[in-house]
Amino acid sequence: MILVQLVTDGLLVGAVYALLSSGLTLIWGMMNVVNFAHGDFVMLAMYVAFIAVTTLAIGPALFVPLAALVLFGVGVVVYYALIRNVMRGPMLAQILSTFGLGLVLRYAMFWVFSANFVSLPDTLVGGVLSVDGLRLQYSRLLAGVVALLLTAALHLMLTRTALGSRLLAVAEDRTAAMLVGIRPDPMQALAWGIGAACAGVAGALIALFFYISPLVGDSLVLIAFVTVCLGGFGSVPGALFAGLAIGVIESLSSWFIGAAWKDVVVYGLFLLALWVRPQGLLGKS
Amino acid sequence: MSLLSVKDLAVRYGDLIGVGAVTLAVEAGQIVALLGANGAGKTTTLNAIAGLVPPAGGQILWQGKPIQGLPAHQIVSRGIALSPEGWRLFTGQSVEANLRLGATRLADRKQLPHRLDHVFTLFPRLAERRRQQAGTMSGGERQMLALGRALMSAPKLLLLDEPSLGLAPAVVEQVFATLLRLKAEGLTLLLAEQSAELALEVADRAYVLQTGATVLSGTGAELAGNAEVRRAYLGG
Ligand SMILES: Nc1ncnc2c1ncn2[C@@H]1O[C@H](COP(=O)(O)OP(=O)(O)O)[C@@H](O)[C@H]1O
Ligand SMILES: [Mg+2]
Numbered sequence: 001m002i003l004v005q006l007v008t009d010g011l012l013v014g015a016v017y018a019l020l021s022s023g024l025t026l027i028w029g030m031m032n033v034v035n036f037a038h039g040d041f042v043m044l045a046m047y048v049a050f051i052a053v054t055t056l057a058i059g060p061a062l063f064v065p066l067a068a069l070v071l072f073g074v075g076v077v078v079y080y081a082l083i084r085n086v087m088r089g090p091m092l093a094q095i096l097s098t099f100g101l102g103l104v105l106r107y108a109m110f111w112v113f114s115a116n117f118v119s120l121p122d123t124l125v126g127g128v129l130s131v132d133g134l135r136l137q138y139s140r141l142l143a144g145v146v147a148l149l150l151t152a153a154l155h156l157m158l159t160r161t162a163l164g165s166r167l168l169a170v171a172e173d174r175t176a177a178m179l180v181g182i183r184p185d186p187m188q189a190l191a192w193g194i195g196a197a198c199a200g201v202a203g204a205l206i207a208l209f210f211y212i213s214p215l216v217g218d219s220l221v222l223i224a225f226v227t228v229c230l231g232g233f234g235s236v237p238g239a240l241f242a243g244l245a246i247g248v249i250e251s252l253s254s255w256f257i258g259a260a261w262k263d264v265v266v267y268g269l270f271l272l273a274l275w276v277r278p279q280g281l282l283g284k285s
Numbered sequence: 286m287s288l289l290s291v292k293d294l295a296v297r298y299g300d301l302i303g304v305g306a307v308t309l310a311v312e313a314g315q316i317v318a319l320l321g322a323n324g325a326g327k328t329t330t331l332n333a334i335a336g337l338v339p340p341a342g343g344q345i346l347w348q349g350k351p352i353q354g355l356p357a358h359q360i361v362s363r364g365i366a367l368s369p370e371g372w373r374l375f376t377g378q379s380v381e382a383n384l385r386l387g388a389t390r391l392a393d394r395k396q397l398p399h400r401l402d403h404v405f406t407l408f409p410r411l412a413e414r415r416r417q418q419a420g421t422m423s424g425g426e427r428q429m430l431a432l433g434r435a436l437m438s439a440p441k442l443l444l445l446d447e448p449s450l451g452l453a454p455a456v457v458e459q460v461f462a463t464l465l466r467l468k469a470e471g472l473t474l475l476l477a478e479q480s481a482e483l484a485l486e487v488a489d490r491a492y493v494l495q496t497g498a499t500v501l502s503g504t505g506a507e508l509a510g511n512a513e514v515r516r517a518y519l520g521g
Contacts, residue, residue, distance in 0.1 A: 165382050166389070169375050175337060176373035181361035181390030181438065 001133055006251045008134060012144030014247020016202050019147040020220060021227035021239040022154055023198025029234025030171045030191040033083060033094050037102035039221025041196050044105055045071050045203025046212040047113065053120050060125060060142065060208060067204035068197045075196025079189040102217070109214035117211040125208050143205035150201060151243075154194070155236045167191060171234065219263075226270045232280035242281065286349050288313040288473055289334070289365075289442055294353075295342035296329050303329035303338070304497035311442065311475050311490075316468050318484040318505065319477040321494035322517075327477035328370050330494070331444045334475075335367040336360040361390040366440035370447050370477075372431040376420030380411055383419050383430055387437030396439065404433040407463060425456035432463065443467065445476045449483060461487055485509040493517075 024038045035041075045067040052063040078101065086097040125139040158164035169177040170187040177184055202220075210216070227246055231238025246266060254262035273281055287310040296303035304326035311317045319327050332338045334345055336357035345353040347363060355363075366387075375383050384404060388397050405412035408429040414422065419430060428448060435443055448464070449457040464474060465487055478484035485491060485505045493501035493514060501514065508514045 162385065165378060165386060168378060169386050172375050172377055173373055176369065176375065177386075178337065178357040179335065179361070179367055179369060179373070180386045180434065181358040182386070183356070183358050 002255070005134055006255050007248055008136065009140070010248030010251030011244055012136070012140045012247070013251065014244035015144040015148040015151065016205055016243075017223050017227055017247055018240040018243025019151045019198050019205075020202035021224040021231065021243050022151050022236045023195035023202075024221075024224045025228045025231065025234055025236060025239045026154070026191055026198070027195040028228065030167065031083075031087065031188055033087070034098065035195065036095065036099040036221070037078075037105060038195075038199055038224055039217025039219075040102040040105040041071055041074065041199035041217070042203035042206070042220050043109065043212075043214060043217035044074065045200040046207040046210075046216060047109060048200070049204040049207040050118055050120060050212055053124065060204070064146070064201055064204045067200040069200075071200025071203075072193040072197040074200075075192040075194070076189045078196070079192035083192065084185065084188075106214045106217070113214065115214065117213045119211045120207050122209075137209065139208040143208055147202060147205060148240075150198070151236065151240050154198070155240070158236060223266070226266065228280075230270065230273055230281045235280075238280060287311060287346075288348060289475070290346045291330070291334065291343070292346070293343035294330060294333060294340055294345065296326075296333050296338055297341045298338075302497055304333075304494070306498040307343070307494060308499045309492045309502070311473060313441075313473050314468070314471060315489040316464065316474045316476060316487050318481070318488035318491040319475060319494065320481045320484060320491055320508075320514075321479070323479060324496075325494040326497040327479075327494060328446055329497075331367055331446050331475070331477055332369075334360070335365065335444060337367075358390060361438050361440075362392070364439075364441035365444065366435040366438045366442075367444040368431045368435040368446065368448065370450070372427050374419040374427055374430055374434070376418065378419060379416050380419055380422070380430060381415040383434050384411070384437050387434035390438050397437075400437050400439060404436055407436075407466070408433055424452055425459070428452060428456070428460055429463075432460075436467075440472070442473045442475065445474060447477055447479060449478065449480055457483065481508075481514065 020042060024035055027033060027035050048067045048070050049063045052058050052066055082097055082101060086093050125142055127138045129136045129138060129141060158168060166182050167187055167190065169182060170184045174184050223246060227239055227242045231242035249269060250262045250266055253265035257265060289311040291307055291309045294307040295305055307326060307330050309317070309319070319330065321327050329338065333340050336355050336359065340353045343353070344351055347365065352360060352363065375386060384401060388400055391397055391400065410426060411429055411433055414426065419427070422430065448460050452460065461483055468474060476484055476488065485508055488505040491503065491505055491508045492499050493508070501508065503511065
């Protein structure tokens with residue numbers, strides 16, 4: 001029974017990892033840029049949720065879409081103001097620019113909120129669902145299900161709609177996309193918007209059951225990197241499966257080996273998997 | 286007035302010269318061949334017309350109006366489509382998705398099903414494979430798809446970069462037969478080719494490029510009979 005509980009807990013958290021990582025993998029897939037500020041986007045969204053709850057007294061039905069919207073805007077602005085320019089520079093400039101952006105965001109938050117941990121009232125989505133001895137916190141259940149649905153929706157958007165087809169066209173061959181009459185810039189801005197919005201929703205959902213601090217994005221972005229690597233760079237379904245797998249591995253290892261060791265297990269398996277299949281477990285060779 | 290006329294076109298890649306002085310004219314309804322050895326500047330010329338590389342000098346006139354330096358999407362909207370060297374298909378997407386992408390700039394969206402039908406009539410093979418991933422197709426099928434994708438925007442002028450490259454002779458015959466059929470339907474074609482023989486067979490007019498400049502021009506028959514062209518390009 002404990003196994004079922006652990007696996008379910010892991011899958012719910014894993015779904016949030018999947019959504020978070022889908023944003024990262026989309027941006028990578030579109031333009032081969034690693035967004036090192038992705039964790040700080042998550043952090044930003046958590047503060048958006050916090051501010052919305054404390055000042056507007058709204059629930060997740062409103063603050064999750066709000067965080068998505070705000071972060072979408074952040075993503076688009078970041079693309080036009082920063083990324084578009086540094087794309088012309090060397091690889092190192094691209095890496096350092098998103099890294100620098102992340103630093104600015106987190107220290108701006110230190111400045112506004114100081115280093116104190118804050119959290120949303122746990123009565124916001126309180127209570128526990130009990131089925132057949134399985135105990136699921138409503139907050140995590142909500143987060144997991146919403147994240148899973150949105151990740152699936154992103155995949156369907158990319159593979160089944162004309163807009164998705166254009167995004168994938170720019171991702172595969174920017175010049176060919178231009179030839180058929182697609183303007184790459186708006187598509188890349190859109191990818192940044194959607195990618196950041198994924199981080200935004202994930203952050204707002206995580207805030208339901210996790211503390212908030214300016215550095216909270218650090219551990220999350222590492223998980224996202226691991227997920228993207230395992231799932232294959234640029235693949236949303238890959239991110240989904242890898243995210244779920246990592247959630248379950250975390251959950252199992254923190255129970256059986258100890259919470260302090262779960263990160264060692266996850267990153268250890270990550271290195272092992274990369275060593276075996278550098279293109280990602282689910283990536284194309 | 287020519288449909289397209291290029292005057293003293295120059296394109297630079299940094300310090301390198303892509304083309305220095307390309308001059309040519311394409312009349313409506315014609316097939317015009319752009320010949321020249323590897324590196325002569327055929328691709329650069331077509332890419333400049335298509336808006337992929339900005340010209341450093343010269344003029345590109347489309348129906349009498351300058352279009353040089355316009356971005357690619359505006360060139361497509363004006364009725365010029367390029368089937369590029371190496372096809373550059375969206376290999377991760379289906380045949381049909383590739384064709385639909387070709388219609389991105391089709392102003393009248395109601396025309397899209399008719400364009401699809403047209404392409405599928407030209408290339409029944411593509412209709413059979415419409416759900417297949419473009420990356421899994423043979424060279425000949427890829428050439429058909431590249432042509433089909435370019436035709437989806439309902440162009441007035443089709444630019445073709447080395448349509449015979451890497452294809453088996455039988456497939457090349459098919460491709461050229463299709464080009465003649467497109468011409469009969471009223472399309473104008475500008476065709477870059479290294480292998481001059483076939484191109485001169487179908488071309489109404491041809492231009493020969495050498496190290497980035499137009500050095501010869503004439504009707505297909507004139508150039509096919511020209512001793513210099515025969516020696517340089519036709520192997521005797
Ligand atoms: N992207 C590029 N960067 C630098 N030089 C280029 C590039 N593309 C073509 N060139 C140069 O421009 C000249 C013309 O090339 P190209 O237009 O490809 O000729 P062709 O298509 O006739 O073989 C060549 O000298 C080639 O080396
Ligand atoms: Mg060429």
